[in-house]
Amino acid sequence: MASELEHPVDVAQYLFTRLYQLGIRTVQGVPGDYNLVALDYLPKAGLKWVGNCNELNAGYSADAYARVKGISAMVTTFGVGELSALNAIAGAYSEHVPLVHIVGQPSTASQRDGMLLHHTLGNGDYYVFADISAKLSICNVRITDPHRAPSLIDHALRQCWVESRPVYIALPTDMVQQKIDGKKLAQPIDLDPPPNDPAKEEYVVDVVLRYLQAAKNPVILVDAGAARHDALDVVHELIQKSGLPTFVAPMGRGAVDETLPNFGGVYAGNGSNEGVTDRVESADLILSIGPLKSDFNTTGFSYRTSKLNTINFDTDHVEVRYSLYTNIRMRGVLEKVIQRMGTWNVHPERILTTRVSPQLHGIHTDSSEITHSWLWPTVGSWLQEGDIVITETGTANFGIWETRFPKGVTAISQVLWGSIGYSVGACLGATLAAREVGNRRVILFVGDGSFQMTAQEVSTMIRQGLNPIIFVICNDGYTIERYIHGWDDEYNDIQTWHHGSLVQAFGASSQSRYKTYQAKTKAELHSLFTSPEFSGSSVFQLVEIFMPRDDAPIALKLTAEAAASRNAAA
Known part of the structure; x- marks a missing residue:
């Protein structure tokens, strides 16, 4: 395949091959006249098309596909199709789900001339729908120049993966079959997140370890961010090596092995499982990983935990009590904390407060x-x-x-x-x-x-x-x-x-x-x-x-x- 990719390839072939390389095998959506030619390229890239009953459902489906596979893609048509999908795209954005939204658009010539085409508002504005999507995506690109297409596509897909949020790729009909250099396909997209500043990371690790060593009854609380940002392996290593009592927020369900002896149950403020509320809220240190403290995730904001007792580890920042350290990704910090934490004045306990169902x-x-x-x-x-x-x-x-x-x-x-x-x-x-x-x-x-x-x-x-x-x-x-x-x-x-x-x-x-x-x-x-x-x-x-x-x-x-x-x- 590598030798074939050295020859010129069509823009759609490049895009869909990149999706395949990211692990996507199924693309969903609804056909429309502005995306039909592009859809012909899906099987050529090894992708399966699954048509949905409407674009909203396609978005919901792509959202869950990404939560299982790591990333997903959907295709809609300009205007009527993309707007129908926006509620689902907004959900993926708010919940940090990596979804690639590909929109088939009218040709660049039609857009330049402001033609009165179907699926438009009739005012010659071909940017209005992309502008709406820009508020609901981490990256918004339009393929209007075949020479720039590979770099734009690669950039958007990298952003989707690293930031774990939707991206928008507009593909006009006259760009689908434009020839571009296929050599770049032989080089995988760099999906590594930006590294932390070494000195800043070292400082944060030292601060975390100092509070951890001083704590008498710390606990771990895992939430949605741990699952969304590819940190589950390091989180599990922390849970198992430390032996600390570990709890999950409702949005963090599935992020922790609930058969572990130190798993304690679901913490959601007043809505917590029996015994959980007292244990979490009496902790003198909470290692909060990927927190997302929405009303439905906290039983109506009923958490009774103090910032003075909390260290929040998030995708791109760490918050220790009232000190915020920006541009520091939690993965690098947690890895070093695990390496250096050793033992401290805490005896790991077996805590199984969640009600266990009988056989x-x-x-x-x-x-x-x-x-x-x-x-x-x-x-x-x-x-x-x-x-x-x-x-x-x-x-x-x-x-x-x-x-x-x-x-x-x-x-x-x-x-x-x-x-x-x-x-x-x-x-x-x-x-x-x-x-x-x-x-x-x-x-x-x-x-x-x-x-x-x-x-x-x-x-x-x-x-x-x-x-x-x-x-x-x-x-x-x-x-x-x-x-x-x-x-x-x-x-x-x-x-x-x-x-x-x-x-x-x-x-x-x-x-x-x-x-x-x-x-x-x-x-x-x-x-x-x-x-x-x-x-x-x-x-x-x-x-x-x-x-x-x-x-x-x-x-x-x-x-x-x-x-x-x-x-x-x-």
Whole structure:
């Protein structure tokens, strides 16, 4: 292949080959007349095209694909397509997800002449949509000169990877087939983050070690930033070498091996697992790794920790108490801290305060209705090593706090951006990625209201022959909204769907390709969880779980109460 790349290649061939080199194997999106010729190059670069039902769902799907594979790409068309995707792109930006958004644009000549083309605003402004995306991407490039195309593409992809945020690449129709030098493809893109200033890094390491050595009961708190910025290996080394009690924030789920003896549970302020709040908030030093202290991640800002007792390690800075050290990446600091920390005046303790679910076969089940307090600990006994678990904003997002994960579980949720319907599109992307990395089980928990937002992407899962397990929580509407405001108001109601019938309506023609179930009691759901056929099935499965309308996880109730109070504040 190297010799072939020494010859001139088309711009689209260069771009898609670079995506392949970054580990991407599937590109998603919606075709449009400004991107059709570019799409012809996907198979030439070894990439598979998966068309989505709409651009918003494609963005959600690409977001989850990136969370599993490390980076993703999607293609939309100019104007109508790219705007439809922007809600998903904004979510990826806010939650630090590396997503490459490629937009097929009208030709450079059409743009220069201000032609009155379809998908424009009719005012000759061809920059307006790219300008909007510039606010939601870490890098925004337009390919208008073939000579500059390789450097622009490489720069954008490097920024996407290193900064772990979306980038925007505009590809006009007349640039797709322009010839450029292919020699550069033989040289991989430099994906190493910029190094820390050695002297500054040394100083920060010394400061951290000084506080760590003086601490009597320190703890580690891991959040989303650890998972998003390729630091999990060094974080795990710190956890295991130190033996310190370790906790995760809700957005940090999946970033820590929860089977480790020093794992203590989920810390989210008032919504924490039993015993966790006291242990974290009584610590005289908190090593906070990748913090993201949003309202839904902290049960309505209910953290009671002091900056005087906290060291925050983030992507590009470290904050020690009230001192901020900018342009210092946490990875380099943590690596040196691990090398030098030795032992100190702390006896590592075994702390398992998270409620551990009993074995499934020993769970008391009866014909009573399914409740959140029963469901989520029970789910922990059913999960397997390596599962990918997706939870929707609402009851599932908060309920999963009570689930203990086996080793290697990846948790996907959109706690900060919180766009309802995200999880169904995310289920598609995660399952596509799982198929590429070894057929890990993908499990989705989504409420009936959220499911209605993006349900059509189930048809894409069926068309692709994917086999996720989808649990639709049927509790008659928008439960999280009810707890915030308008308990019995019409705006929180939805039309009841027969979810099992949708699978056939979406094109699953043979019952050998899918299975649907209903669970209205604990006993019925327990029988599914203990069924080897259900747990190991290779076909698409959908389960309707019927739950009381007024039941919700305690953490959701507390967060909703805090949100309602803030909304009503003068």
